Amino acid sequence: MFKHSIFLRIYAGLVILVVLIAIFSYLLVQIINYQRAQEYRESLTDGLSFVISQGVARQQTDQQKRDWISDASDLLELPIYYVGADRVDLTRAEQKRIKEQKSAVRYDAKTATAYVILGLQDDLQHYLYVKVDKIGERQMKAVPIFILDYLIYYPGQEREYLEKIQKYFSYPINIQSIRDLGLDPEQVGRLRQDNSVILYRDNASVRGTTISIVSPMPNNPAEVLVIGPIPLFNWMPFQLSAGITLLSLFLLSLGIYGLILPMQRKLRQVNYALNKMKSGNLSVRLPVEGTDELAGLASSYNSMSDHIQRLIEAQRELMRAVSHELRTPVARIRFGMEMLTDEDDYDYRVQQMEMIDKDIEALNTLIDEIMTYAKLEQGMPSLDFEQIMLTDVLEQVATETEALKTQKEIELIPPPPYVIVEAERRYLHRVVQNLVGNAVRYCDHKVRITGGIQADGQAYVCVEDDGPGIAEQDRARIFEAFSRLDDSRTRASGGYGLGLSIVSRIAYWFGGRVQVDQSPVLGGARFMMTWPAQQRTKPAAKTEKQKEST
Structure with missing residues (x-):
């Protein structure tokens, strides 16, 4: 039943096509999100990696560098290793990022652990290797400390140097007046006590939930360092969902076109054959492919064409044969009538009349046979x-x-x-x-x-x-x-x-x-x-x- 119905095949093909596109879309989303997540992790660590590498570079001796790294590790509560470059095998893409003073991030999905590799500006023989197995308020509040540690070397020029390092951060960092932030008294009090404040904003737009870190500026209680807003990772942003939807619809339309194309081609063949038949050309025959409805249509058309062509040929043959068969009895009747006009013998006239009557009876029989044959030949009788x-x-x-x-x-x-x-x-x-x-x-x-x-x-x-x-x-x-x-x-x-x-x-x-x-x-x-x-x-x-x- 399935193979004999083109419509069932199309419906089944659509179901299979939708399932395949759904699986393809799911895998595509996973692949894209994996890449997006990797880029998101790198974007979060790029700016911090820059200021950390700058902090290490300011240390004069190797021991001072190791002490600074140890203090940074305690501050972040994350292990930071000062390793030789020959111990780290970097890919070409990772080498390019470190050369651009960005971080290289390796993520282990099984342990949910990220390994961040930082380059040192004046030390090409060593890398900083950070194991990030947790992200909490402690780590987030440590970010402004590293930025302020960088800015402390440029008193009075904080805003200018923030603008210079902004290119390393994927989120905004700036200095604002505390009165412009709309903080409640408790948050203002925490800032007065030299504590950082984390602000969560739930945005109904495409950005979603964001985090901002507010930290007090040293020697200036009226201003604060604002880091963010930093958007949380959105697994299905509007752009991605819209793109996957449009791609799925496009693939679905291509699949539907692929399912309909054979039927469209066969219908064009039928239309071409019908136009030829309309013009009087009955020699066109349709290829019978498969056993579905269109194959049955092609077979019916071929049978109809054969029947019509045979009927036309039969009619022509019938007309030729009828004209041939009618000539002889008609000629004999005419000859008999001529003989009657010239003959006075009664017995001979009777004989001629009988012969004419037989010829007329033969004509009646022939006409009856012709009518019966024509009735049976033209179409199905009742x-x-x-x-x-x-x-x-x-x-x-x-x-x-x-x-x-x-x-x-x-x-x-x-x-x-x-x-x-x-x-x-x-x-x-x-x-x-x-x-x-x-x-x-x-x-x-x-x-x-x-x-x-x-x-x-x-x-x-x-x-x-x-x-x-x-x-x-x-x-x-x-x-x-x-x-x-x-x-x-x-x-x-x-x-x-x-x-x-x-x-x-x-x-x-x-x-x-x-x-x-x-x-x-x-x-x-x-x-x-x-x-x-x-x-x-x-x-x-x-x-x-x-x-x-x-």
Whole structure:
């Protein structure tokens, strides 16, 4: 069922596509956030790394440097190591960052520990190696201490030097008046006691929650050093969510286009073929790919084109054959009428009148055959299937044939009376009548009629004769309209070449087929028509391939 429906395949494809895009988006967010988190960690430590390296560089001796580093480690409550450069294997990107006086951060997700590597401005043989396994108020309040330690060397020029080192910080640092901050009395009191204050701000905008660190300025109680606001890491900022959403929609649209493209291509082929058909070109056929609805549409179009083309060709052949068949009786009637005008003998006139009457009857018979064939050829006739005792139809045709005094032996081997088949009685009678009439016309002495139901549930009627039979290479052609195999099938035999064509069309509309071979008993031709004894589906549902096999 799934593989036969293009719409189910599209729906299932959409579900799979959405799941795949969701997984892809999740992995993409994780990868992007990993990179963002790394950049965030580096941005937080870059400015601090600069002022620490400047603090170490101001120390005159190696011991003073080690003492300063030890004091910094106690202040941060984080281990800081003074290691040789040859003991640290840096990547190219880390070397570039340290050369730019920035920090290199290595993060271990399993232990939630960051390792910060700091370069020293005047000491290329050593690095500072900081193990950061915790971040709290103690560490945050230590940041302004290092900045003030840097500024203490530039009294009166604090603001100018803050502007110079601002490029190393990803967050603002400046000196403000304490009255401009809107602090409550408790916070102001803590600042008067030389304690830093941490301010949390919950912003409803895209920045989210921020942290600011306010620290008192030495020797100036009216001003404070303000670090921040520093935004907390946002795992799903608006820009990222909007970008991932747009990318997902784009990928989804590409996937939908990929699912719809084959159907669009097939529909264009159908539209092209229909336009060609509208212009009178019936030679275009659609490729049948798969077993879905569009494949069924292509197959139906091809069958329709074949049927229309065959109908047009049949109509042309019919017109040519009709004009040919009508000429002879019409010419004989005209000749007979001319003879009547010049003949005074009564008996001869009566004889001519009888011949004209026979020609008129032949015309009526030909017209009836043509009308029947045209009706069956143009489209599905109105069939009224009913349950029929097959033996009744066979006996009726046998009786009617014997009444014609054909001097031929008609042998009927009727099926049992309980053999019931579903068929249109009128058309079934016509089939048996045409087959028997054809056999009587070409047999030597005997015609045999049989019927019944085969083991596979197919009903059949069979007519055999002891005539010359039909060559194997001619057996398919005899079912064509107005077909005559040799000179024996002339007007003298009473045939017009339509009887077997009518049988073929009735067999098709019955959902069956008719075939001819050699009679194993009588030695002549054996015609057999088979059709479903129980009509479960409409005969029109047969494919063109089945139709051509009849």
